[in-house]
Amino acid sequence: xxxxxxxxxxxxxxxxxxxxxxxxxxxxxxxxxxxxxxxxxxxxxxxxxxxxxxxxxxxxxxxxxxxxxxxxxxxxxxxxxxxxxxxxxxxxxxxxxxxxxxxxxxxxxxxxxxxxxxxxxxxxxxxxxxxxxxxxxxxxxxxxxxxxxxxxxxxxxxxxxxxxxxxxxxxxxxxxxxxxxxxxxxxxxxxxxxx
Amino acid sequence: xxxxxxxxxxxxxxxxxxxxxxxxxxxxxxxxxxxxxxxxxxxxxxxxxxxxxxxxxxxxxxxxxxxxxxxxxxxxxxxxxxxxxxxxxx
Numbered sequence: 001x002x003x004x005x006x007x008x009x010x011x012x013x014x015x016x017x018x019x020x021x022x023x024x025x026x027x028x029x030x031x032x033x034x035x036x037x038x039x040x041x042x043x044x045x046x047x048x049x050x051x052x053x054x055x056x057x058x059x060x061x062x063x064x065x066x067x068x069x070x071x072x073x074x075x076x077x078x079x080x081x082x083x084x085x086x087x088x089x090x091x092x093x094x095x096x097x098x099x100x101x102x103x104x105x106x107x108x109x110x111x112x113x114x115x116x117x118x119x120x121x122x123x124x125x126x127x128x129x130x131x132x133x134x135x136x137x138x139x140x141x142x143x144x145x146x147x148x149x150x151x152x153x154x155x156x157x158x159x160x161x162x163x164x165x166x167x168x169x170x171x172x173x174x175x176x177x178x179x180x181x182x183x184x185x186x187x188x189x190x191x192x193x194x195x
Numbered sequence: 196x197x198x199x200x201x202x203x204x205x206x207x208x209x210x211x212x213x214x215x216x217x218x219x220x221x222x223x224x225x226x227x228x229x230x231x232x233x234x235x236x237x238x239x240x241x242x243x244x245x246x247x248x249x250x251x252x253x254x255x256x257x258x259x260x261x262x263x264x265x266x267x268x269x270x271x272x273x274x275x276x277x278x279x280x281x282x283x284x285x
Binding site for chain 1 (some may be wrong): 198202205206209210212214216217220229230233234237240241244245247248249250251253254255256258259265266268269270272273276277280284
């Protein structure tokens with residue numbers, strides 16, 4: 001058997017980050033799953049309203065936001081790896097780039113909301129916009145919370161708070177950020193691509 | 196170095212898959228095929244994130260299994276509802 005294909009014994013398997021964060025992630029994923037189902041069912045009940053609403057969205061912004069979050073996740077995983085390799089300076093750089101991509105997402109999504117509201121499409125316009133703002137707005141708030149957490153761990157990395165053996169806090173925040181990314185990966189096709 | 200290249204390769208793969216899914220969604224004549232491809236790409240991308248970015252490939256089976264099952268389950272339900280309620284369009 002090749003060394004890289006050695007099966008990891010369950011006893012040596014380790015959950016990255018704190019168990020409390022994973023319970024929180026589980027609760028968040030469940031809440032979003034219910035929202036996805038509600039959105040999909042509502043679309044089935046009002047196909048014309050949703051088709052018209054979806055056609056009014058800017059799918060290019062949705063695409064750019066997907067790439068921004070994926071890129072941000074990439075730099076976060078790099079940050080965790082560099083802390084484990086005891087290269088603090090690079091970890092801070094990776095986290096700052098990750099936050100820039102996250103801020104790019106927030107800027108683009110804010111611009112998209114501004115465009116929709118300026119065009120007269122608000123929360124009470126119709127069923128589509130009600131669920132659109134609820135679903136994407138809830139996710140938007142998670143991105144902002146994730147950015148605040150990333151900023152906090154960046155300060156801690158800069159202050160040498162984490163080492164390869166003591167890295168639970170950083171891994172917890174990284175896991176939360178990746179969860180935000182995974183949720184957007186479902187949200188993007190659901191809202192922008194599947195008509 | 197190998198892990199650095201692996202992460203870089205996975206990032207590029209995720210970006211390419213995102214572009215591919217957006218392109219498939221715009222192909223008007225391939226409604227059902229496009230829907231299946233877009234949903235399949237979503238599952239692949241989420242699996243890459245959970246296994247390699249979250250690091251669940253080396254996590255206890257319970258957590259790994261729950262995370263790996265989440266997106267396929269949610270996406271399957273979305274796909275089934277979309278297919279059966281808008282079947283005439285496909």
